[in-house]
Amino acid sequence: MRPALIPPALIPSVLFALVLAACQPSPPAAPETPAVATGASTTAEADAHFLDLAQRWLDKSLELSPIAATQVGDHRFDSHIDDLSQGGRNRALEFNRKMLAELDAIEIPSLSRENQVDARILRNKLRYDIWTSETLQSWAWDPQVYSQLAGSALYGLMARDFAPMPERLRSATARMQQIPTLFAQMRQNLDSARVPKIHAETVSRQNAGVLSLVDELILPNAGLLQGQERRQLDAAVAVLREAVDEHQKWLDETLVPDARGDFRIGETLYDEKLAFALDSPLSRQEIRSRVEADIRRTREEMYEIARSVLRDRDDAPAKMPDRPSPEQQQAVIEAALELAYADRPAREEVVELATRSTEEATAFVREKDLVTVPDEPVKIILMPEFQRGVAVAYCDPPGPLDKGLETFYAVSPIPDDWNDDQVDSFLREYNTRSIHELSIHEAMPGHFLQLAHANKHPSILRAVLYSGPFVEGWAMYAEKVMADAGYMDNDPLMQLINRKWNLRAMANALLDQAIHVDDMSREEAMKLMTVTAFQQESEAAGKWVRAQLTSAQLPTYYVGYSEHLDLRAEIEQRESKNFDLKSYHDQVLSYGSPPVRFVRQLMLDEPIR
Template sequence: MLILSRCLIGLMMVFSLALVGCSKAPSEHAKIDINLAFDQYKQRFLEDFWQVSPEYALYSGRYEFAPRLRVNDEPARAADAEFIKAQMALLATFPLDELNATNKGDWAIIDNELRALQWRASTFKDYQWNPSNYNIAGPIGLILNTEYAPLEDRLMAINERLLKVPAYYQAAEANITAPALPQTQLAIDQNRGAIGLLEGGLQDAIKGSSLSKEVKQDLQDHNRRAIVAIEHYVAFLEQMLPTLKAGEAKDFRIGEALYEQKFSFDIVSEFSAKQVYEMATAEKAAIHLEMTKLATQLWPRYFSEAPMPEDALVLIRQVIEKVSLEHAKPSEFVAAVQTQIPALDAFVIEHDLMDTDRDKPLVVRETPAYQRGFSIASIEAPGPYDSAANTYYNVSPVDGLSPDMQESHLREYNSYTMQILNIHEAVPGHYTQLVHANKSPSLIKAIFGNGAMVEGWAVYTERMMLEQGYGDGQPELWLMYYKWNLRTVVNTILDYSIQVLGMEEQAALDLLMTEAFQEEAEARGKWRRASLSQVQLTSYFTGYKEIYGFREEQKQRLGEDFDLKAFHNEFLSYGSAPVKVIKANMRAQ
């Protein structure tokens, strides 16, 4: 921490000089000096942050941290606490009302990040009860798949990480004192996937490299020791399973107080978690009305002269079941996703909806085994320090499932829903937004991305694309859009109901399958996800409501001067900042 201490002293000197001559009404010159000092502080803050969070640095594109594996032991947590305390003290010296709009937003993001880290370590303490926090595969997979340096150099960085793997898992076993059952089962599954990476992809890379025979042998030795360490951790967790299943496990539900606290840190909304839950409950009823209208319109097309059900939910489900029969073959699911991306890109360009960048590659691939078990599709984007690297669109294949589960998944992700999924995950959703975020002049906003803004933007684009004419107004597409949007709404209801209100699995399945019209496989997967995470499932609806509401506010405020492309480009220019920070900046223009 000596480097950090010298840094803080230096920055305090800069800041003190900036304040020399200031009175109660500081001059414009002094204000500019304060902002210059804050810009210097932000640069130094990031450099010091990477020292305590090398994996975060790696995912942000700072590949010089690739050899460093953080071991979550007592000394590391003590260093974290010292870092947080020092940074919070320094941040407090900058008068918020004298910073410019960009720096006010960055100040708020840093402040929230520090307080969230402190809360997680001192109050939430998931390092003690969530065994899935410990998995060395992600960074190794990133190093293998990102050609930021020759393969041989990358393998040597992995070699340095492998040296610490035994200590990493020893610390994990020491930390896990009261595990929750779902997180324990996930940790077992994903760490088995990590073993698969070390035995498969890493072995292949070592063999295919031009490293000397001696260096390859050294790498193989370290790799074997790492595999043994992971196997020991998996066995350690498996030995706990009978006791956990017998009722000794920590409750995975975190309760209202912790939930509200986590919501405030993770979502950074103008609303409370309870308010968002109540909004979602009202939204569900409104969506059911729209779906009833569409199902009534489609009934004659699919059921000829058969009598229409009087129960609206039964009517909607029967029409959805018919429409859902149009889907890809199991072996072609991932390929079907891949072939649709160019059409979405062309629509965005043709309708001039926002700036795009065709030089930023998007690679559709099967989700690596060590990342499976959480969601069917996800975007893995490069950090702002390496924005030209590939963005991976991970899609979990279904051809390895049982025939019944295959059909259930494919009906859920039918030909219409798949279009909404690809809008959300790729164009102009996550992929497009994250390309813009990496161009943001504020590294703070790009690096510390707000989940509600990121997910909310993706949900917002689903509706925006249909509003702009994508799909030519097909009632089937609109029906499936509402079904998909209902998932966003019900995610919020489900997460709050499980984590705060104590909802059990069967009630959750009834909500998802009866009121959200989801297939059983999807519903069971969502229950699993809601038992593994907290708050994250609310980010979609919260961000969407805030973004869509703000767009409508701007349309009303600007009238004929409102331009959709300009709105999108400006909104995206603030990186992945919380929506309320972006709104404040745009309102100030």
Template sequence: IIHEAADTIFHVMVLLAAKGVEFEDVMKELKNNELNLLKRRIEKLEEKLEDYESWLKYKMQDAREDFAIGRDMLERRLELRGIEMGIDSILKLGQGYLQKEKKKLNRLARKIDAHISVEEITRELKKNHPRSFSEALKEYRKEISRARNFVKKRNFASLPQNEELKVQETPHFLRHVTPFAAYFRPAKFDKNQIGIYMVTPPENEEMMKEHNYCSISNTSIHEAYPGHHLQLTLANQHPSLIRLLSEGTEFVEGWAHYCEEAVKDLGYNDTPEHRFLQTLDLVWRAARIIVDIRLSCGEMSFEEAVNFLVEQTGMEREGAEAEVKRYTYTPGGPLSYLLGKHLIEKIREETEEKLGSDFELKWFHDMMLKNGAIPIKYLRGILEEEVNQKLIQTGKKSHTNNI
């Protein structure tokens, strides 16, 4: 595959190879004999990485410009993942959300300040951030703790035992691939489920705006509670090995994206400012669907995709270029966020309609989470069985009836 890779993929690989190995923070904790051994091995590794970088640059001369896998292959990939909607339907969904959420963004902007533009409000909200990175780390820890307490207090979902989430500064050797923050899930078979949330120190004062208070809150919901950490910790408890080793991207990313809005609907940081940045992220996820499909089908060039993200979401060009580079080698991945959120909300609406006054939000969320991080197609079938059992228990349905 690497001999036939697209040009954009080679560029990403060269970037990773060129960064080399950075272990400054690890070295500080080593004894002299351990340090000398590590240095010798790093020198050997850096030589190999330089050779690898040179080889990649040589291969780039023959790299093809066309990275699109084509409509048929994209359809097949989605089908294999258990996604039942066709490409055209998903594209239409993304276009509809983009229009709807941009209108919502304008309404929220007028609530915040009717005299300035959406772009100006975005800039103002991003200016409201902790004064230093150490304060930002404290804010992440505080917000994650608040979100966890909210999940428990408001009966959003059950919290598993033996779980913990540690917030720490991103080590040097991971910073070139983690520009802002990243969540590392607990090991699947560990007794104590400890997740790690890494936050990268900004290279300059300007980058502190990405750690603004509204974003810290929204990110903590998405990555920690009740998002990825809660979901994946519960998924790790499932006794089925097949489910432990299987994962539906549209459910994993869709769940975290769903939580961003769901907790606000229950009153968590439900202010126009927090809603504004959460909706701005939703606009970005809608644009992702459009770019992912058109880019993968060969209906949009790399430059057109970058321009689309900049124009539709207000993203900085450098950030948009990094996004699109990732899309070129993860076809069908970027569309999973909003598609998954949409499917979860649809299942919730159907479940509420069937159960009526017997519907309980915590029960619904627990049913979603306790069955593993499996594709939504299979989760829907399991949930239908659970709903049937609940209807039988409440006397609203006999054993012989079907939904």
């Protein structure tokens, strides 16, 4: 679930952040519940009112955002798509304002502590959505809002067996009939003077991708529909193909040539968006100071590990002093990393290695008793063909409302049409130890294990509005836990790769703000990634593009990781000799996936704020 590696259409949190509008006409709204007055009665009464508000928000927001509803496992609206017309956006905005006003009328301290957390999470979500619609206005300048919804509309229906295939095909038919309207809304809403060129070009390249979903996921199953239903599906496919062609012409001949917006959102918008996206007390300046210090410290650790690896080798760099120059430090670390890069699977062995490394990591977690391991095993699957070539693996959990479905650890074979140079570059970055690291992050004890624990928490609201920094930070923290526990027999090259992956997250956090606030150039960004963080050229080039297309998401890994480390250090200090690592991990994971600051306040019985 590491978004750096997952196509955007697969990330429910990204989808939720992009959803701004309503769908088809809805039934009459439920009667309003009176707000709780100041000095209101009992905690039980306040909780009852809040839970009613939260349920009404959840029901209506998913009705207004049918594609997101499918993603999170609410299938009442599978035959609809989002309405991004001005009327649809206004309906969503009015609903969010109404819900925020009602929530603000509740005295949050009068709620139970768990509901105080959920109320503050919901308040941040409502304020974020209103700000996105009114201030950021991504619907007016970011064509990805529309292209990601179009792809997710079909992928969310077809990727999982949450219902019989004929039922899902009927929903897909209905959505294919409506996607041309989404394209028309995109053409109506976008102001080419505000659209960045990189956004227009990216969507132009991706536009035909919706047809790959049709060809690879829908049509191979179309024979399950007969008669009129099959004819409707075929007609919807034909109309969609024509609409995609028409849209492509507009993208290539109108949007791309006229796009002249700035992809950098600037200091004011960036700081406001960062505060909403992270829901963390850490400011942009504090994140930068921490990152710069951690980069220096991590490179110093890598240098010491590299020296130990190279010390008795004939091909070691000539100079490896105790106090190296920057050039000496760089050369020694690079030389040791080359040893790790040389140990890589054959192109046909990637899937087998990912499978084996997950089994080994699971056995290690059990042996060391690091955290309670869920009874259900992670299911390793072959990555769908249309997703291959972007990542070697990713965690694909079901929506939080889809109960009883399996979590997939999807692993990709290297595409058959890749040449030797492409394979070599890919496997240098995703060498044997990196794939072990990836299996830790995505499966055990990373995303799969964390989500299995989180699913036991009773709050549906908290599951739907999970914290990206908590989730991604935990997966990074899990990598460190395994390294500290001696995974792979204290292999120093594994320790080196672990720190290289940490550097990637640090570079992500620095890169994001440096590009959008400090006007970092491509040359400066590439140097940060390839020299400071030791990434391969192709990996860094892709990240440069991604950093232009997004903002305030790349820091989630590092910020969550830092908060998890801070929390553990504080609890360790407080409990001293009584600290038990497994008990600590189980308790942290028992709260679901809220922002880490709330976990801290719950654990330490501090005021929720």
